[in-house]
Amino acid sequence: MIAPTARVRLGYGVGSFCTATFAAVPGLLLLYYLTHFLAVPPWLAGAIVAAPKVWDLLVNPLIGRWSDRTTSRWGPRRPWLLAGACTLPIAFALVFAGPPLRGVPAAIYVGVCFLLAATAYALFEVPYKAMPAEMTDDYHERTSLLQWRMVFIGAATGISGILAPAIVASEGANGTLGSYRLMAVTIALIMLASMLGAFFGTARAPMTGAPDPDPGTLFDQIKEVRHNKPFWWLLVLSSTQMLAVGMMLAAAPYFAAYTLDTPGATSTLFAALVGPLLLTMPLWVRLSRRFDKRGAMVIAACVYAGGTALGAATPLLGSLYAHATMFLVGAGIAGVQLLQFSMLADVIAVDAGMTGKRRAGVFTGLWTAIESAVSSFGALAFGAVLTIGGFLESDPSSPVRQPDSAVTAVLVGQTVVPAVIIVLSVLMTLQYRLPRDTPWTTDQASSTRPAMP
Template sequence: MLPRRVRVGYGLGSVATGTFGTVPGLMLLPYLTDTLGVAAAVAGLIVLLPKAWDVVLNPIAGRISDRTDDPRGPRRPFLLRGGLLLAACFALLFAGPDLGSTALDALWVLVLFVGCATAYAFFQVPYVAMPAEITDSYAERTRLMTWRVAILAFAILLSGASAPAIRNAFDGRAGYRVMGLVVAVILVVGVVGAYVGTVPARVGRATAGEGTLRDQLRVVAEARDFRLLLTTFVLQALATGAMLAGVDYVSRWVLGDKELSTILFVCFVGPALVLTPVWNLVGQRIGKKRGYIAASLVLATGACVLIGARSAPHALVFVATALVGAGYAGAQMFPMAMLPDTAAVDARRTGVNRAGVYTGVWTAGETLGLALGPGVYGLVLALGGYHSSTTGGAAQPSSAITAIVLGFSALPAVLTMVSLLWLRRYDLGADVVEEALTP
């Protein structure tokens, strides 16, 4: 059993992953459309392209960390290097000077966001690879992920609720600049906490895989259960990415008050602080796969209720969003606990440690899904005729309001339900994993 210091220390890395996974998806699209005046479709593309770069970079980062020989472990040095660079780039992302041109302002955002994405790859991939190496226990990984998801939920709640509040406390770009600095500090706390907290963790000693990166990616792609789990998770990342991107727009144009974005976001994330341990108990009783399916159904149900947000009372919108959040808690915890199972079973069966490549592919998929969410949401806005502006006050046609609602509700509901077509075929239950890992 892992000591609590390691569980908490490892979980602190989720302060960084949760913050960076949330704030750009929540704030960057509105910053581009309603402060810089970038057209919705172009803004969606700017949000998407740096994350698409990560799809290429993440497996490379995983292979590099697999082949790193360091007394601190093959992963931990990357936590500090990648994480601190991420914080610096993020502070600069929203700190751009007024360059007198929408195109130049957009270019600044694109270049800095690419820098953020690059640094994040070299933090996130080694970080996600660590559980498969610091414990061999199927149950212990679930406990480890319970700590991680609980801290992740807190980090998402803290950063996601404070970011719009800080922005709203100042006028125009100044609000975004202050917000960027505060979020960068939060990133540093998570990075340093994970690095220091995992000092007592066991260091994995399996030999890194031979062959080219393409050879190892082919092996991972042929791992049936990993492939099914990844497909499910990517589709759901796309769903939640679209919902995050829609929070600011729904608050402003559907609920009629941009100040409500903080409340709406808290309803989305807050339940995870309470329900993550509950989902852990559910997983212990019915298994990770069935627990994941149950959480996904709860998420989809809440999203379906939100289809009527345009005419529903505010209270119902908040309750339905909280229902989405209840499902989101489990839909984050279970796949995170299932991923190390797939990598560890492969390592024990083959004698080759491909944890970094596995998690590189995984985080590439997650990153793509979370990036596609705002990108697709921006496209939905464009199809609805959304009007961008530099003041955020442009009147919107009825079609744009409809697009705002459907991108926030129907789109995530459909994506979540479709994802279950892959999850239902996943076969790595507790009995299979324990048998594979028995010496």
């Protein structure tokens, strides 16, 4: 069995400080920043948050293919980690730079900067997520490896989800343009340290497989991948779950401000969310061994949906109850994300064993592009819910009182709609099938190829 050392696991895991932070902070603060500081209408703000992610549909598969074909003394993936480290922090800081613009011009500026940040992030994310499938050839070892990553995701989510709103609120409950700039620079430095840590920490990571000498065009590879039913079912259910996550992230500041009537509660809600990410990880590893990964995924999604739906009673039961439901949501998200990544690594490893080709980058490029685009539509969907509810945009110089319908829309967008979406993902999970892989070699793959159901 090929397995990474503890040092390599640590080095790989630290890279999740970047992936989790970039997923959390814009999803948590960008929509609110646009509608409350730059006077961008909610529908347009939602579109600005979503639009750069659509770009990922093109660029991520290309980066994945390039990393598959890269040969260097650093390995096929690590040069791309370094490229992301050199570009993402700068682009991220520019997103929240707060130029003297309002309305549509401000939306255009933020949209362009966020597009650049999304591209820089893809340079790091796509190769980074391809690495676990090549670092071990054992079915359960992948879950154990990714458990380390999830611990760092939990820590990063806590740091970014608590620290970023706290920095923003350091100059007033709702923040200022200056506090947003300070937050952006601080988070950019954290991501830089994380990416460099992953680059240097994985220097001795084991690698299974070898480059395909004739991979064909990107279209040819995508055409082959499209027949992999386990991959597509996994992608669909994961994207559905991430749509709900994206919607809840965008809704969190509004939920704190209008449902709990405490704008600063965004940080404490995230603290309640992060605790289970750190505490329940060994439980989900055991459940994946007991009920297999698909069964554990169903359990995790049900916990996630249950906690989200229970949040609808917050106006009756208060802030403490809201934090308790968020703790339950965190437990479900912990299991869902761990199993998503582990099952993706299984699909890639089985494909490599059956075909003898190294195309983890193509798989993860498609995965990250589609999942990221769908997740970003969570902000767009929540923006649509706010628009239907009659939410009024504003800036610090002209605050407005929201109608009761808008306050109700915030609650529905945080609880009811995401819960329904998560339940749909449970139905999709039941369609996922993948035989437990064995450490097939390329020679074995040519004579013994288990059929994909």
